[in-house]
Amino acid sequence: MTILGTALGMVFYLLQVVSGESGYAQNGDFEDAELDDYSFSCYSQLEVDGPQHLLSCAFEDPDVNSTNLEFEICEGLLEVKCLNFSKLQETYFIKTKKFLLIGDSTICVKLGGKHITCQKLNIVKRVKPEAPFDVKVIYREEANEFVVTFNTSHLQKKYVKDLLHEVVYRLEKNENDWMHVNISSTKLTLLQRKLQPNAMYEIKVRSIPNTNYFEGFWSEWSPSSHFRTPENNSGKMDPVLLIISIVSFFSVALMVILACVLWKKRIKPIVWPSLPDHKKTLEQLCKKPKKNLNVSFNPESFLDCQIHKVDGIQARDEAEAFLQDTFPPQLDDSEKQRLGGGVQGLNWPSQHAVITPKTFGGESPLRCLSGSVTVCDVPVIPSSRPPDCREGGKNGPHVYQGLLLGAGTTNSTLPHLFPFQSGILTLNPAVQGQPLFTSLGSSQEEAYVTMSSFYQNQ
Amino acid sequence: MFHVSFRYIFGIPPLILVLLPVASSDCDIEGKDGKEYQNVLMISIDELGEFIRTERNLDSSPGLNTRFTDSMIEIDSNCLNNESNFFKKHSCDDNKEPLFLNRAARKMRQFLKMNISEDFNLHLARVSQGTLKLLNCTTKGKGRKPPSLGEAQPTKNLEENKSLKEQKKQNDLCFLKILLQKIKTCWNKILRDAKEH
Numbered sequence: 132m133t134i135l136g137t138a139l140g141m142v143f144y145l146l147q148v149v150s151g152e153s154g155y156a157q158n159g160d161f162e163d164a165e166l167d168d169y170s171f172s173c174y175s176q177l178e179v180d181g182p183q184h185l186l187s188c189a190f191e192d193p194d195v196n197s198t199n200l201e202f203e204i205c206e207g208l209l210e211v212k213c214l215n216f217s218k219l220q221e222t223y224f225i226k227t228k229k230f231l232l233i234g235d236s237t238i239c240v241k242l243g244g245k246h247i248t249c250q251k252l253n254i255v256k257r258v259k260p261e262a263p264f265d266v267k268v269i270y271r272e273e274a275n276e277f278v279v280t281f282n283t284s285h286l287q288k289k290y291v292k293d294l295l296h297e298v299v300y301r302l303e304k305n306e307n308d309w310m311h312v313n314i315s316s317t318k319l320t321l322l323q324r325k326l327q328p329n330a331m332y333e334i335k336v337r338s339i340p341n342t343n344y345f346e347g348f349w350s351e352w353s354p355s356s357h358f359r360t361p362e363n364n365s366g367k368m369d370p371v372l373l374i375i376s377i378v379s380f381f382s383v384a385l386m387v388i389l390a391c392v393l394w395k396k397r398i399k400p401i402v403w404p405s406l407p408d409h410k411k412t413l414e415q416l417c418k419k420p421k422k423n424l425n426v427s428f429n430p431e432s433f434l435d436c437q438i439h440k441v442d443g444i445q446a447r448d449e450a451e452a453f454l455q456d457t458f459p460p461q462l463d464d465s466e467k468q469r470l471g472g473g474v475q476g477l478n479w480p481s482q483h484a485v486i487t488p489k490t491f492g493g494e495s496p497l498r499c500l501s502g503s504v505t506v507c508d509v510p511v512i513p514s515s516r517p518p519d520c521r522e523g524g525k526n527g528p529h530v531y532q533g534l535l536l537g538a539g540t541t542n543s544t545l546p547h548l549f550p551f552q553s554g555i556l557t558l559n560p561a562v563q564g565q566p567l568f569t570s571l572g573s574s575q576e577e578a579y580v581t582m583s584s585f586y587q588n589q
Numbered sequence: 590m591f592h593v594s595f596r597y598i599f600g601i602p603p604l605i606l607v608l609l610p611v612a613s614s615d616c617d618i619e620g621k622d623g624k625e626y627q628n629v630l631m632i633s634i635d636e637l638g639e640f641i642r643t644e645r646n647l648d649s650s651p652g653l654n655t656r657f658t659d660s661m662i663e664i665d666s667n668c669l670n671n672e673s674n675f676f677k678k679h680s681c682d683d684n685k686e687p688l689f690l691n692r693a694a695r696k697m698r699q700f701l702k703m704n705i706s707e708d709f710n711l712h713l714a715r716v717s718q719g720t721l722k723l724l725n726c727t728t729k730g731k732g733r734k735p736p737s738l739g740e741a742q743p744t745k746n747l748e749e750n751k752s753l754k755e756q757k758k759q760n761d762l763c764f765l766k767i768l769l770q771k772i773k774t775c776w777n778k779i780l781r782d783a784k785e786h
Contacts, residue, residue, distance in 0.1 A: 182708060182711075209711055209714040209715055209718060210710070210711070210714055228707075228708070228711050229711065231715060231718060231719060231722070232628075232629045232715070232719075233620075233625050233629055233630075233719045233722055233723065234722050255628075289632050289636075290628065290629070290632065342628065343624055344624040344625070344627075344628040344629075345628065
């Protein structure tokens with residue numbers, strides 16, 4: 132048994148050694164230097180002639196003497212085991228429908244029936260599409276663009292239908308300055324503004340399989356097509372745009388200058404009206420008393436003064452007429468009585484009412500009136516206070532503000548006075564006894580002097 | 590002692606070799622991503638459907654249309670299911686998809702002798718051979734001759750013979766149509782299961 136086992140072992144060893152020197156290399160990975168010369172590459176074209184496919188192979192070394200060399204493909208075929216290539220000059224090809232298109236095939240170089248070198252390859256991974264054709268360029272004037280269309284035979288094929296197309300174009304005078312665009316459809320749009328005007332362009336296309344199963348190489352380039360870009364007609368529009376832009380610029384500049392010039396006087400008061408400073412306004416309004424004056428709003432300080440009640444305030448005819456002309460609806464009698472009563476209730480000496488018309492902006496359009504009413508320049512101070520009046524406390528009633536007129540007023544002065552809702556009119560103490568009347572004009576709000584009435588245009 | 594070792598050396602390994610095919614799976618499916626099926630096999634199956642429709646001279650009315658869809662089987666009212674035993678015995682059940690495809694691909698070979706056209710045979714061979722290649726099955730009886738469709742019976746009447754032949758052809762085409770549809774359905778099932786996992 133030992134001898135038998137040893138004999139068997141030796142037989143197996145010899146078999147292995149012999150088979151190692153058989154020389155059949157599946158992958159063409161011979162270390163023999165001569166076999167490198169027979170390296171070859173192949174590409175396939177599916178459905179190139181109806182349902183027939185084409186497989187082409189050629190030696191990578193052009194100096195190979197291919198006189199007696201043959202190519203053979205085995206495996207990956209339908210109904211047959213192997214097929215032989217045909218030879219056309221230095222290229223070997225086979226045109227058949229019998230490719231399985233699944234799995235690998237083995238392609239061998241034979242010399243005298245003996246396999247020299249073999250290569251395993253997958254036909255579907257070496258697909259070279261047919262070159263596109265019929266490249267056309269159409270200019271669309273309304274859209275200012277060029278529409279590039281081309282055709283490819285793969286649109287009607289069953290297997291390799293999805294391709295990636297590379298479109299390249301250049302100015303004819305620029306030798307190697309090609310622009311590249313990759314698309315998957317057979318239509319491309321080039322914008323006119325991206326091309327030079329009045330120039331001649333050259334354009335061509337090639338394709339490569341773009342599926343997850345079929346792969347391969349770029350096809351040959353399509354025949355070149357030429358097109359000329361039109362002259363730049365949009366130049367006519369440029370002067371118009373230029374004029375419009377210049378006019379706009381100057382308009383804006385003018386507006387800026389005007390804004391700067393008129394800022395302080397006109398624009399700022401409207402945009403950012405200044406709030407009246409009550410203290411300053413009052414200071415402006417109220418001048419220093421020439422004589423000893425005790426200004427007080429406390430009616431108790433005026434107990435010694437002769438107070439005229441305003442019950443019987445009667446306007447003179449002239450004043451009434453004037454007031455009717457200048458003031459919108461005259462107050463009703465009830466209103467007047469109310470006002471009169473209000474005035475009486477306040478126990479405020481009417482002669483201390485002060486009117487400060489708005490127009491008294493430092494000027495004195497009104498002249499002092501004789502008689503019971505005196506309208507003084509701004510600041511108007513209650514100068515009519517009799518010296519025997521005491522200064523009152525601070526807790527006094529509201530300053531009853533109203534426009535009180537007495538005798539002696541003239542029409543010419545009153546218009547300046549009455550535009551305002553309220554005011555304070557100084558009264559001449561000499562005419563304390565004379566009745567005063569209120570003519571508040573349009574509204575009761577004129578009886579109240581608001582601080583805003585002191586606002587003067589600055 | 591030596592006799593015992595001989596028994597174990599020369600007795601058991603052959604037994605293992607015999608029993609191994611029974612225990613192991615027959616087929617190992619390649620191409621579960623569906624690339625080969627969608628780009629090659631499905632095209633040939635659709636082409637065969639067109640051939641069958643042309644051969645059977647069917648019009649394009651919906652009831653008699655033989656175009657295959659993935660979701661339904663177009664029932665041909667004229668299709669006689671005389672070999673339904675095959676479909677009763679073999680179906681694309683769960684975990685039996687490779688086995689069904691293997692048998693179906695082998696069954697398709699018998700239609701090569703119909704000689705409808707060269708392209709028809711090529712598409713038929715592509716579906717059959719391509720399926721078997723993707724299944725990568727270790728088959729028994731590899732060199733078995735495909736079963737024939739049946740020999741022509743010598744008849745006395747020539748016209749009767751011709752009519753029988755025509756009828757048989759129609760039946761074979763009908764069976765082939767259903768077989769192709771089931772192959773398509775089974776492949777879709779395999780790919781769907783592969784995506785889910």
